[in-house]
Amino acid sequence: MTEDIKRFTLEELEKMKSESDLEKIKNTTEKDIIERSLADPDTPILTKEELNEMQLASERKNGKENN
Incomplete structure (x- = not known):
């Protein structure tokens, strides 16, 4: 099976219209997610x-390991 990989520049992405339902996202509760x-x-x-063992990627990147 082959995949068609499309690449876009930042400028192209910024011009694209979002298909996300922002209202639905804003109204999603923590209960809904769980x-x-x-x-x-x-x-x-x-x-x-x-x-508790998890940490933010930004913390790992900055060398703040949870050991």
């Missing part, structure tokens, strides 16, 4: 310990 995540079989259910 319910949809739990219903998705591909979403791993992480323990509190696993969640």
